[in-house]
Amino acid sequence: MSEMNTLEEARARAYLKIREASVVRWGEERTAEIEDTLRKTSDSIARLSLFKFDHTDTPGAFLSEFGVDPETASQGNTSE
Amino acid sequence: MSRPSSLTISQAARQIARGDLSPVELVQDCLDVIEMLEPRLRAWETIDRPGAMETAHAATNEITKNGVRGPLHGIPVGLKDIYFTNGMRTSMGSRVYANFIPEYDCAAVEALKASGAIILGKTVTTEFASGDPSVTLNPWNQGRTPGGSSSGSSVAVAVGMCPVATGSQTAGSVNRPAAYNGIVGLKPTYGRVSRWGVFPVSWTLDTLGWMTREVRDAAIMLDALSGYDPRDPGSANRPPTSSTLSLDYEDLAWTPRIGIVAGPFADLADLETKANLHQVSEALAGAGAIVDFIDLPDSVLGINEAQVIIDYSEAAQVHREIHSQRAIDFAPNVRSRIEAGQLIPSSAYVQAQQLRRRFRRDMEDAIGGAFDALLSPATPAVAPTPETTGNPAFQAPWTTAGLPALNIPTALNPVGLPLGVQFIARGFEEERLLRVGRWAERTLDVDLGVPEVAPR
Numbered sequence: 001m002s003e004m005n006t007l008e009e010a011r012a013r014a015y016l017k018i019r020e021a022s023v024v025r026w027g028e029e030r031t032a033e034i035e036d037t038l039r040k041t042s043d044s045i046a047r048l049s050l051f052k053f054d055h056t057d058t059p060g061a062f063l064s065e066f067g068v069d070p071e072t073a074s075q076g077n078t079s080e
Numbered sequence: 081m082s083r084p085s086s087l088t089i090s091q092a093a094r095q096i097a098r099g100d101l102s103p104v105e106l107v108q109d110c111l112d113v114i115e116m117l118e119p120r121l122r123a124w125e126t127i128d129r130p131g132a133m134e135t136a137h138a139a140t141n142e143i144t145k146n147g148v149r150g151p152l153h154g155i156p157v158g159l160k161d162i163y164f165t166n167g168m169r170t171s172m173g174s175r176v177y178a179n180f181i182p183e184y185d186c187a188a189v190e191a192l193k194a195s196g197a198i199i200l201g202k203t204v205t206t207e208f209a210s211g212d213p214s215v216t217l218n219p220w221n222q223g224r225t226p227g228g229s230s231s232g233s234s235v236a237v238a239v240g241m242c243p244v245a246t247g248s249q250t251a252g253s254v255n256r257p258a259a260y261n262g263i264v265g266l267k268p269t270y271g272r273v274s275r276w277g278v279f280p281v282s283w284t285l286d287t288l289g290w291m292t293r294e295v296r297d298a299a300i301m302l303d304a305l306s307g308y309d310p311r312d313p314g315s316a317n318r319p320p321t322s323s324t325l326s327l328d329y330e331d332l333a334w335t336p337r338i339g340i341v342a343g344p345f346a347d348l349a350d351l352e353t354k355a356n357l358h359q360v361s362e363a364l365a366g367a368g369a370i371v372d373f374i375d376l377p378d379s380v381l382g383i384n385e386a387q388v389i390i391d392y393s394e395a396a397q398v399h400r401e402i403h404s405q406r407a408i409d410f411a412p413n414v415r416s417r418i419e420a421g422q423l424i425p426s427s428a429y430v431q432a433q434q435l436r437r438r439f440r441r442d443m444e445d446a447i448g449g450a451f452d453a454l455l456s457p458a459t460p461a462v463a464p465t466p467e468t469t470g471n472p473a474f475q476a477p478w479t480t481a482g483l484p485a486l487n488i489p490t491a492l493n494p495v496g497l498p499l500g501v502q503f504i505a506r507g508f509e510e511e512r513l514l515r516v517g518r519w520a521e522r523t524l525d526v527d528l529g530v531p532e533v534a535p536r
Contacts, residue, residue, distance in 0.1 A: 021423045022419070022420075022423055025419075025423060026419055034416040034419055034420060037413075037416035037417060037419070037420045038420050038423075040388060040420075041388065041389070041423070041424060043385070044386075044389050044428075045389065047385040048386060048389065048428055048432055048435060049428070050382075051382055051431065051434075051435055053434045053435075057434040057437070058434070059430055059433030059434050060284075060433045060434070060437035060482075
């Protein structure tokens with residue numbers, strides 16, 4: 001139950017923050033139009049915030065187990 | 081006798097090599113099917129009839145003189161309309177790039193042309209390979225979505241417009257539409273196939289894949305397209321696969337070890353989907369597979385959310401410049417993702433990438449030496465109505481972890497909509513994955529046939 005409460009609280013906090021940022025960035029009218037997407041985004045932020053990470057949790061992208069060793073990778077684009 | 085357009089790559093290649101079928105006959109028959117069904121299904125953005133016929137004649141002449149280059153020589157292919165094609169319009173399904181004509185081929189098209197494949201044209205993608213509804217209709221029921229974003233490619237293969245078409249997967253855009261259309265879909269390991277020259281959705285998630293009508297054909301495509309490409313910074317420094325060869329020389333007495341995905345994650349599926357998975361697992365066990373249940377690690381509980389954060393953040397950056405000038409020209413769903421993505425805190429993006437690596441490690445350990453592949457539903461339910469492209473919840477975890485995944489069709493439900501299952505393997509173990517898929521395909525012996533679509 002407390003875990004559920006924590007998630008709900010995190011969701012509420014994350015939504016308020018992203019909504020506030022959206023009003024500043026895109027305006028009140030546009031914020032209302034994209035509310036579903038903002039909600040999905042803030043729910044995702046909230047869920048991730050409940051995981052515990054430390055300095056050993058290296059991020060995943062563009063590192064060896066996701067592709068080539070960065071030492072040997074070029075810096076080209078994937079599209080033009 | 082089957083008409084040429086209904087043949088798989090393997091069947092057509094054998095006939096072409098023997099001289100029983102010419103690329104001209106094959107391409108012409110595929111174009112005839114397109115002519116008949118395209119007004120009804122809208123699977124194509126561009127159809128290059130003269131170019132395809134010219135290449136087919138050249139291939140026929142070359143094969144008559146010198147024999148075939150390989151199994152793709154003379155085989156018609158559809159390309160998702162985010163694959164850059166030299167001199168052929170590539171619109172990304174968007175108004176922004178409606179008239180864009182690249183001046184070079186992407187790496188995958190280079191490889192396809194080198195193997196002798198014939199480009200029929202460009203298939204419909206949802207706008208920027210994102211989540212807006214598709215204009216393409218599902219051939220099994222035109223009141224249902226074909227899935228997306230590789231909508232046109234899936235439908236084209238399902239109805240015999242071509243034996244293979246390419247797609248891309250950022251969440252579930254290869255295997256979800258493959259499942260909804262009753263065909264095979266393969267999403268290889270992240271890094272296995274070069275994305276150079278394919279318009280990105282999300283640099284660290286995008287993976288190229290394809291749809292075919294049988295597992296062996298998916299292996300033929302993997303062998304042709306895999307390999308290191310320094311032009312793509314996500315490309316893995318590994319040699320091309322030889323998975324077709326390993327399928328052809330398999331030990332017929334071999335049976336796979338399969339882990340059935342269980343726990344809260346599996347509960348996302350509806351009752352019909354669960355029943356289908358149960359029937360499939362019983363049939364595989366009955367044929368000698370060693371089947372056991374596997375609870376996924378806790379990290380799975382945030383992995384779909386991690387996918388959303390990475391996808392939206394990177395898509396926001398991909399489109400940032402053009403969006404700032406032409407926001408109104410973007411479709412509603414992709415536009416809202418770009419706008420939400422610009423508001424995501426950097427801490428959330430980093431957390432998503434941290435969870436992604438943790439999940440990949442957890443899954444590698446979970447599959448470990450215990451299983452050849454995992455088995456999960458392909459989708460939570462059959463194809464929904466077309467306001468959406470469906471739920472990618474059963475694909476996004478493997479895309480995010482970079483693991484290879486294979487969809488195979490298993491049944492039609494009582495109202496004639498396809499059901500499928502998905503196999504997942506450890507990173508860079510596509511050969512093992514395809515071996516399991518081929519074994520399951522042969523064991524289940526399912527032939528959904530071609531959906532009957534009345535021409536308009």
